[in-house]
Amino acid sequence: MDHTSNEAFKLLKQLNLHLELESKYQPREKGLILIESTAENDNSICPRLRNAKVEDLWSLTNFFGLGMETFVLAVNILDRFLAIMKVKPKHLSCIGVCCFQLAAKVVEEDCNIPSVHDVIRISQCKCTVSDMNRMEKIISEKLHFEFKATTALTFLHLYHTVVLCHSSKRKEVLNLDKLEAQLKACNCRLIFSKAKPSVLALCLLTLEVETLKSLELFEIALRVQKHSKVNDEDMLYWRELVSKCLADYSSPECCKPDHKKLVWTVSRRTAQNLHNSYYSVPELPTIPECGRINESESEDSCEEMSSGEDSLGSSPPSDLEASFFFDNYQPRLKRLSFVPFVAMNNL
Incomplete structure (x- = not known):
C-alpha cells in the first residue's frame, strides 16, 4: 500500500x-x-x-x-x-x-x-x-527553440497510468494502443488543435471507459477530471466532437493515412540506365531429374536471384488488415544503392 x-x-x-x-x-x-x-x-x-x-x-x-x-x-x-x-x-x-x-x-x-x-x-x-x-x-x-512540448499524448499516458494505479483489478483493461490510435485520428483534424491537450486526452479516456462499462474505472476517470479542473461543459462539448471524429474514422468510407500503399517510382533518366535484371527475377535453371547441378551454375543462379529480390517492382506491404483504424505497421527504409534517384508517391 x-x-x-x-x-x-x-x-x-x-x-x-x-x-x-x-x-x-x-x-x-x-x-x-x-x-x-x-x-x-x-x-x-x-x-x-x-x-x-x-x-x-x-x-x-x-x-x-x-x-x-x-x-x-x-x-x-x-x-x-x-x-x-x-x-x-x-x-x-x-x-x-x-x-x-x-x-x-x-x-x-x-x-x-x-x-x-x-x-x-x-x-x-x-x-x-x-x-x-x-x-x-x-x-x-x-518558437524560441521550445520543442519538447506537453501534448495530448503526454496526458493520455499519464491518465492511463493513473487509472491502472488506482484500479483494484491491477490489469490492463484499457488498451493504450487503441487510445493512441484514436488520438492520431484527432490530430488529423485541425479543430482538435484548439482543445486543451488535457481535455482532449480526458475525452478519449472517458469514451473508452464508457465502452468498457466499468463503474470503478468511471469513478476513477471522474476523480481525474476533478483533479485536472476540467468543467462538465467543456467535457461535453469536446466529447461530442471526438466521438463524431472517431465514428467517421472507423467507417469504411474514410481514407486513413495508414491505409495508403507505398508505391516506388523512378525518374525517366534512371529507368533508362537501369539493367534489365532490376525489373524482373530471372528464370531459375531446370533441375535435372537425375544427377545434380554443377557448382558454377548454382552460384550464378544465386547471384542473379539476389539482384531480382531488390527489384524496384517490389513495394512495401500495405496494412489494410488493421484491427482498428490504425495499426503498428512501420515500414523500414530500404537500401537502394544502385538507384541515384528514388521517390515515393502517395505519402
Missing part, C-alpha cells in the same frame, strides 16, 4: 506540472481560427491543406519506423508555427518535413533520426538541404 501511495503521489505531481505547462505549448487560438476561415482558393493555408500535411507527417513517421511521440510532437510544432505565421501553400511541404526532423531530433535516439537527404527524397518535398536548414532556423527562432 505504501508503494502504491508513493507511485500515485509521483503521478499526480507529474500531472500537476504538465497542467501548468500545457497552455505554453498550445497553438495560438487566433491563428487557428484564421486558418479555419481561410477559403480553398486563397493563397494561404486552409484546413484541408493543414490536415493533408498532418497525414503526410504520419506516413513519414510510419515509414521511417519512428514512435507516436515523434508524430504528435511534429504536429504540435507545425500547428504552433502555422498559428503565428502567414504561410503560402508552396512552402508547406518544406515546413512539414522540417517539423518532422525537429520532432525526431527531440524524441528519437541519434541512430534512429532519418538523414535529411532521405527525408527529402521520400517526402518529395521538392526542397534542398539548404532550404531545410533555413526553414528549420526560421521555425526554431519563431
Whole structure:
C-alpha cells in the first residue's frame, strides 16, 4: 500500500506540472481560427491543406519506423508555427518535413533520426538541404527553440497510468494502443488543435471507459477530471466532437493515412540506365531429374536471384488488415544503392 501511495503521489505531481505547462505549448487560438476561415482558393493555408500535411507527417513517421511521440510532437510544432505565421501553400511541404526532423531530433535516439537527404527524397518535398536548414532556423527562432512540448499524448499516458494505479483489478483493461490510435485520428483534424491537450486526452479516456462499462474505472476517470479542473461543459462539448471524429474514422468510407500503399517510382533518366535484371527475377535453371547441378551454375543462379529480390517492382506491404483504424505497421527504409534517384508517391 505504501508503494502504491508513493507511485500515485509521483503521478499526480507529474500531472500537476504538465497542467501548468500545457497552455505554453498550445497553438495560438487566433491563428487557428484564421486558418479555419481561410477559403480553398486563397493563397494561404486552409484546413484541408493543414490536415493533408498532418497525414503526410504520419506516413513519414510510419515509414521511417519512428514512435507516436515523434508524430504528435511534429504536429504540435507545425500547428504552433502555422498559428503565428502567414504561410503560402508552396512552402508547406518544406515546413512539414522540417517539423518532422525537429520532432525526431527531440524524441528519437541519434541512430534512429532519418538523414535529411532521405527525408527529402521520400517526402518529395521538392526542397534542398539548404532550404531545410533555413526553414528549420526560421521555425526554431519563431518558437524560441521550445520543442519538447506537453501534448495530448503526454496526458493520455499519464491518465492511463493513473487509472491502472488506482484500479483494484491491477490489469490492463484499457488498451493504450487503441487510445493512441484514436488520438492520431484527432490530430488529423485541425479543430482538435484548439482543445486543451488535457481535455482532449480526458475525452478519449472517458469514451473508452464508457465502452468498457466499468463503474470503478468511471469513478476513477471522474476523480481525474476533478483533479485536472476540467468543467462538465467543456467535457461535453469536446466529447461530442471526438466521438463524431472517431465514428467517421472507423467507417469504411474514410481514407486513413495508414491505409495508403507505398508505391516506388523512378525518374525517366534512371529507368533508362537501369539493367534489365532490376525489373524482373530471372528464370531459375531446370533441375535435372537425375544427377545434380554443377557448382558454377548454382552460384550464378544465386547471384542473379539476389539482384531480382531488390527489384524496384517490389513495394512495401500495405496494412489494410488493421484491427482498428490504425495499426503498428512501420515500414523500414530500404537500401537502394544502385538507384541515384528514388521517390515515393502517395505519402
